[in-house]
Amino acid sequence: MPPASPHSQNRKLLLIGIDGADWNLIRPLIDNGELPAFTHLVENGTMGNLATLSPTLSPVLWTSIATGKRAGLHGIHGFTEIDPTTNRVRPVSSVSRKCKAVWNILQQNDKTVNLSNWFASHPAEPLNGIALSDFFPSPGPANATEPPPVPDASVHPWDKAEHFGDMRVIFDDIDSSIGDLFIKDLEGADEKKDQRITQLGMQLAESYTLQGTTLDILENHPWDFHAVYFRVVDILCHIFMPFHPPQMEGVPDELFEHYSDTINSAYRFIDLLLSFQLAKAGPDATVMILSDHGFLHDHLRPRPNLQNAFADPEGWHRDHGIILVKGPGVKKDHLIHGAGLLDITPTILSLFGLPLGKDMQGRALTAIFEEEPEIEYIDSWENVPGEDGRHPDGSTMGDADAKELLDRFVELGYIAPLGDNAQQNNDQTLIQNGWNLARDFMDYGAWEDALPHLETLHHKAPGNPSFTVQLAYCQWRLGLAAEAERTLGDALRMAHEGPMLSLLRGHLALERDDEKEALTHYEAAAELVQNNREIHLAIGRAWLRLNKLEEAEAAFRKVLELEPENAFAFQGLARTHLIAERWEDAAHAAIDAVALQHNLPTAHAVLGDALINLNQFEEAKNAYERCITYDGTRTGVMLKLATLAREKFNDSHGALSWRTRAERVQQETPPDTDRLDRLRTEAEDRRLAREQEAVWGETETPEQLAEQQAKHREQVAAAMAPPEQPAERLEPGQEFVIVSGLPRSGTSLMMQMLKAGGLDLQTDDERPADEHNPEGYFEWDDIKKLAENPLLIERAHGKVTKVVSPLLRYLPTHHQYKVIHMERPPVEVEASQRKMVLAESGNGDAPDPEKPVDSDQIQAALDLLRTQTRDLLEKADRFTHVSVSYPDLLANPEATIASLAKFLSTDLDPAAMATAIKPELHREKAR
Secondary structure, eight states: OOOOOTTTTTOOEEEEEETTOOHHHHHHHHHTTOOHHHHHHHHTSEEEEEEOOSSOOHHHHHHHHHHSOOHHHHOOOSSEEEOTTTOSEEEOOTTTOOSOOHHHHHHHTTOOEEEESOTTOOSOOOOSSOEEOTTTTOOOOTTOSSOOOOOTTSEESGGGHHHHHTTOOOGGGOOHHHHTTTSTTGGGSOTTTOHHHHHHHHHHHHHHHHHHHHHHHHHHSOOSEEEEEEOHHHHHHHHHGGGSSSOOTTOOHHHHHHHTTHHHHHHHHHHHHHHHHHHHHOTTSEEEEEOSOEEOOSTTOOOOOSSOTTSSGGGGEESEEEEEEESTTBOSSEEOOSEEGGGHHHHHHHHTTOOEETTOSSOOOGGGBSSOOOOOEESOGGGOOSOOSOOOTTOOOOHHHHHHHHHHHHHHTSSOOOOSOHHHHHHHHHHHHHHHHHHHHHHTTOHHHHHHHHHHHHHHOTTOHHHHHHHHHHHHHTTOHHHHHHHHHHHHHTTOOSHHHHHHHHHHHHHTTOHHHHHHHHHHHHHHSTTOHHHHHHHHHHHHHTTOHHHHHHHHHHHHHHOTTOHHHHHHHHHHHHHTTOHHHHHHHHHHHHHHOSOOHHHHHHHHHHHHHTTOHHHHHHHHHHHHHHOTTOHHHHHHHHHHHHHTSOOHHHHHHHHHHHHHHHHHSOOHHHHHHHHHHHHHHHHHHHHHHHHGGGOOSHHHHHHHHHHHHHHHHHHHSOOOOOSSOOOTTOEEEEEEESTTSSHHHHHHHHHHTTOOBOOOOOSOOOSSSTTOOOOOGGGGGTTTOGGGGGGGTTSEEEEEGGGGGGSOTTSEEEEEEEEOOHHHHHHHHHHHHHHHHTOTTOOOTTSOOOHHHHHHHHHHHHHHHHHHHHHOTTEEEEEEEHHHHHHOHHHHHHHHHHHHTSOOOHHHHHHTOOGGGOOSOOO
């Protein structure tokens, strides 16, 4: 291990977490001279954005900060979990964490560590310094006249409980003069009716408790490392951000006047606390301030819910928090780029001259140092023995503490109140944590890890469109396009239309190399929701695939208008400029991308390509190597490095090394078909396991179970078979003849007429004729899968195909369609459909008295669907159409047949067509 820096041996680090702090709100106040402590730290230290993780949930994020690991490794997946001993819901806690935190590692290296109020830190860990858990600073109820007893296990060592307990502040201690600093005309506000004022007082009380105990620890107790967490900014932002200027639509003038400066006051307040902490820590201490995410405060704010500030907590979070470091050996007045939450623990270890664990998922931010240290690694700190200050295995939280902490989470708005049904509470917790874990995996591209969780979620909550759509998206990202189409079909059958479905349809169209259809879906999504960054990113990527560079650049710049610090938009611009051979622009955009989010291998690769063309070979080499650091499968980049080594650096050994590495990666990477086969087999096995779990209690013998499993395997195999595609893809621009309309609107009659007139039909004769359609239905059953597999229509080329009107929208956009649209009064359609349903149910014409039918409501829905179909046919370029009135056809067939011949531009046999029309079958006439 290299010698430690001269500062690391005697370094003292004060780590201050400020939940939700955001530079976009801090900078204007610094510029106005309102934050002297922040100003001092910025001028004498290193600052930058800190990229967050998904999901942006406080217990997950602050544990990732403290461990350098994501949720899948540290074990905290939400606010609650299932207690393995009681099988009941409990809050996450210090015993939930499955790995060492940075303070445990420092303690093992003879550092005195203190911890105050860190998220998920109750019961207090038995550290070698002071530990105050996140249960300790609670001020109790708002009507309390004195602090409640110090909660058990909230202080370590316990003999300090009385000492620190005397420092606790309650709501009653907060003088109205303090409230005047946050609320304009506090006397004019109705404190009894407006709970925001009470919540403000409670947060101030908790913050004063933390401030008093922190100052006492810094002055009177030994410490090498002290960490304290303040939640006040985040809570006040959730409550008062809707009232921050500019005034949002729907915010009453009176409330805006009272609370328009509350957020700024929260930052002034935290700055005041910082000034005292800096003085106590001393000028030689290193201070690190950070937040887990930022907060939207401008035009990107969601629609406010003034009744429930926590109705959509993650919707208000911005993707970048703050990092600010000052201390010996740290650069002054410096800006750092590309930092993320997972980099904090590695950076702290490097500050103390300690090696990083290879299982940590971040990096040390060595750019903050005046002299960058050489970083050493060990396999894992989890394997290092010795007293680390964690609870012994098997420790748990007391039932009373668990209940009280749950109640506090509810009071703060973090979770909804639990119900009386314990099993439902457990199920809800498992589903929510499974969803959080799946999102964590997807956030860094671990799609294979996310897939089983999403399958389970879809199985347990099939009616949840978010689970279904994200499962389809995950399948698409893994290359399981057919499975994604089928899953998307599930979402469509649930009739959950929305921008996410349109977005996913676009992704699947791209999988079929149909960029134009993808753009149609993306633009439909953009019409459904305004100012969505993800949609415009998708539009830009689709234009890029079409080599439409101006359109792609416009889409990426639209994203930057909405969010100036979007790393993926800069990456898209970099790729666009690279294709256009605008080398300098490409390099600048790629640098902007990695400055915001460093772990973007594509941006590093594009930067390398741009620098090669600018003859900056050393810098290009560095960019390519960073690309490989984040994605070790990029053999093309490895071969570019080999070429650079040979041609520009005369390094034959390096060239051979990179070529050998590329060949090894290629050899070790299984063919894509093998990978897809493995994924499908694993998915099938998981389905069988779920099926076995579902039928186990109902199965009497192993033979019965085996029989059911075999049957299920057949069903799964059939379901997993890829949709049948045409033998060869047709060239774009082919013409198809479609008969469409609502069921029971005369489509079968029109098909029969066209057959009699001499046209070929696409049918399968699966549905036999019956009393409702004596001449037959002329259907093609596979067309029902059009939403899942739009290319099915190509199998019907040259033949007339019946497509019910709700499926018209899924016809591929790169072909043309002549549509004969059958129209029949909704009252007749509803009556005919009702009669058919009753007949098929065995009730004849008698309705089921327990299932009353609202005919007017059904007719209104049919009329709306008919109107939507007309709009589609009139506005979409791929359609030309003729409307045929079913009553008029029966009354005057000659005129309709003549118009059809003209519309289809083909010779028809009018006499034969007329023989197919039997007016006596028009039985449900509108009166």
